[in-house]
Amino acid sequence: MENYNMPEEISTELKINKSLYLFDLFFIIGFLMITMMLRFFNHPTLQIPFYIFMSIFGMLMIIRPSTNPKKRMYEALLLTLVRKKSTYCAIDRDE
Incomplete structure (x- = not known):
């Protein structure tokens, strides 16, 4: 009978560095692709402010709020x- 190694934990997220997870990297890449697709709907003079806004918005979407750190x-x-x-x-305030 063969011996299989079973992982002890499969729900832990993979970390790339101290504060960036693999899912966050894929989220940023996907958000960058969406930004590149939407750039054609903006006036050429607003391209740089659009990129700045979308980068700040993307970073704010992946931070973890202090009220619910698991999400x-x-x-x-x-x-x-x-x-x-x-x-x-x-809501129980005693906890």
């Missing part, structure tokens, strides 16, 4: 937008 900012915003507005839950 990225775009995940927190998406959860905020799609949650049911009529459902409420109690």
